[in-house]
Amino acid sequence: MSDGSSSTSSSQLVEDFEGELDEEVDSEEEKNQEGRESPIPSLSSFASLRAVVRIKQKYHAMKKRRQEMALRLGAQGGLTGAPGRTSPKIFTFDGLTPTSFSSFPSVPQKKKRRRKRRVMFPNDGPRKTVPKQERSRATYCLYLLFAIVFVQVYNAIENLDDHVLRYDLEGLEKTLRREVFGQQGAVEGLLSHLKDYLSTYVHNKPLVVSVHGPSGVGKSHLGRLLAGHFRSVVGDTLVLQYYVLHHCPQEADAMQCARNLSALISEMVERAEEEEKIPLFIFDEAEHMHVEILDVLLRLVASKQSNEYLNAIYLFLSNLGDAHITKHMLQNSSSVSMGMTASVRHSNLVKELTPILRNKLEKHHPLWTEADILPLGLLEKDHVMECFLEEITREGFYPDHSNIERLAGEIEYYPVVGGREYSQTGCKQVVAKVNML
Ligand SMILES: Nc1ncnc2c1ncn2[C@@H]1O[C@H](COP(=O)(O)OP(=O)(O)OP(=O)(O)O)[C@@H](O)[C@H]1O
Structure with missing residues (x-):
């Protein structure tokens, strides 16, 4: 019974070790990949070196534990003179409670590697880049057409x-x-x-x-x-x-x-x-x-x-x-x-x-x-005065304001509406009146 359990625990130990080792390798691999993306190569290489040392140390410790276990088992078997062989044990689910499942050592599962979306390129050699899309000739023709139309429109506006x-x-x-x-x-x-x-x-x-x-x-x-x-x-x-x-x-x-x-x-x-x-x-x-x-x-x-x-x-x-x-x-x-x-x-x-x-x-x-x-509207008294000023100046007379007002007063106007005094003859008589001066 003890033999069987010891062999089970030894193989379990080995499996544990392998599991741990796998985990370690996985994690180290991920770190290394992250390190490769890092812009500082010296740090990543140092990290991978440390990982190798750690794995090696762990491996030695496990190996030592295995040897000690084997020695202990050898000492127990040496008392009977032959390696203990027992009848195969038949496993049933009797006596197993749900809680007893939880006491089972967890079976090491291989960690699923997360796939990175970004494409990783090998470290050695020049870093590859995504090939540039070539622009079609039609685009250049379109730009040329726009330029020609712009120049034509500009010219037309200039001509106008x-x-x-x-x-x-x-x-x-x-x-x-x-x-x-x-x-x-x-x-x-x-x-x-x-x-x-x-x-x-x-x-x-x-x-x-x-x-x-x-x-x-x-x-x-x-x-x-x-x-x-x-x-x-x-x-x-x-x-x-x-x-x-x-x-x-x-x-x-x-x-x-x-x-x-x-x-x-x-x-x-x-x-x-x-x-x-x-x-x-x-x-x-x-x-x-x-x-x-x-x-x-x-x-x-x-x-x-x-x-x-x-x-x-x-x-x-x-x-x-x-x-x-x-x-x-x-x-x-x-x-x-x-x-x-x-x-x-x-x-x-x-x-x-x-x-x-x-x-x-x-x-x-x-x-x-x-x-x-x-339509042209009626002229007001102020406009008639402007006509007199213009005509008097043209005829070479001195533009005396009181004289202009007097002349404008001699013109006939409609009765004042809304504060406005409209001339009945516009500036028609202006020339004749100035000529009489
Ligand atoms: N709005 C105005 N601004 C400046 N001067 C004017 C104006 N209206 C008339 N005059 C002066 O009066 C004169 C006579 O005006 P104009 O001959 O233009 O009138 P009209 O509207 O043609 O009249 P009609 O229908 O009788 O011929 C013009 O020679 C001009 O000097």
């Missing part, structure tokens, strides 16, 4: 800027703001139409603007300033100022006048096309224009003409609808509108008056269906 610069709209704006009094909203409206039109090369229709307002508020003055500016940027030959009472005073000649006008416009747009410029046609006193002339103009601006006819600016100046403008201003000038800026007041004027004016104008002639309508 050049195009707008050629007409010096900034200079025109300065002139109009300096020389036209009390019509800031209308000036902004006109400039915005010009900027929109001139900032593109390709047009599907010409720009047609129709300026309306009571007598003396600056319609002809605006036309003259615009004509002067365009003459300086596109040349004298590409600007036409047409005064019907001067160019075609007899109604009987209306047909011939219409033909002549059509021929003149065709010639000018062709020349403008050759010179890559946009011509300007100004028609003053448009309320006096004969139907034949209006028909010809409608054909030129509305029908699908060839390209040269689409690149042109038409400006009509008239007092058509002036009664509506005067009535609207006198009825809607209140203390509320005092705080509004000129452009806000004008945009309200345009919003409210455009449908009324368009209705009236389209009845006059269908030409106005093609036009953008721009």
Whole structure:
């Protein structure tokens, strides 16, 4: 019985040892692997050396224990003279309690090695790296395409800027703001139409603007300033100022006048096309224009003409609808509108008056269906004083304020509404009054 138990314990001892040894080796192997990843190779090699020494020491201790055990067993067997052989012991589960299982020495299990996700490369030789993915040629082509598109767009913007610069709209704006009094909203409206039109090369229709307002508020003055500016940027030959009472005073000649006008416009747009410029046609006193002339103009601006006819600016100046403008201003000038800026007041004027004016104008002639309508408002006493100052200075008189006030007082005004005093004749009489000084 004792023999069997001693042999069992000896083999168990060996198994224990092997188990421990395996564990030790495993743990040391893991340490070594960690050490290999470490950036300091000297430390890892020192650790593995220590592990080898420890294993060796352990192995010697176990070997010694085994020898001692064998000696002890030999001494017990030596008394009987032969190695003790016993009948094989039959194992049953009788008498075993659950607690007795726990007293069993735990069977050494091989520790499962945790697999590292990272790929380990051998220490010797150069460290291998993940091969770089090559970029496809399509990516480079795409970048090239982006660059080309960017350059094209940039060039187009630059060209458009050049195009707008050629007409010096900034200079025109300065002139109009300096020389036209009390019509800031209308000036902004006109400039915005010009900027929109001139900032593109390709047009599907010409720009047609129709300026309306009571007598003396600056319609002809605006036309003259615009004509002067365009003459300086596109040349004298590409600007036409047409005064019907001067160019075609007899109604009987209306047909011939219409033909002549059509021929003149065709010639000018062709020349403008050759010179890559946009011509300007100004028609003053448009309320006096004969139907034949209006028909010809409608054909030129509305029908699908060839390209040269689409690149042109038409400006009509008239007092058509002036009664509506005067009535609207006198009825809607209140203390509320005092705080509004000129452009806000004008945009309200345009919003409210455009449908009324368009209705009236389209009845006059269908030409106005093609036009953008721009009303000019009544001038106030302050604006009339500015007109006097301007005219007196131009004539070389000393600009005496009390004199200017006296002259402005001689003009007729509508009854004051909402704190505003509107002139009945605008600045129309200014020139005549200064001439009498
Ligand atoms: N808003 C204004 N700013 C500066 N000057 C003006 C203005 N309005 C009129 N004038 C001056 O008054 C003169 C007459 O004005 P203009 O001929 O432009 O009036 P109009 O609106 O064309 O009138 P009409 O319909 O009777 O021809 C101009 O020569 C100009 O000197």
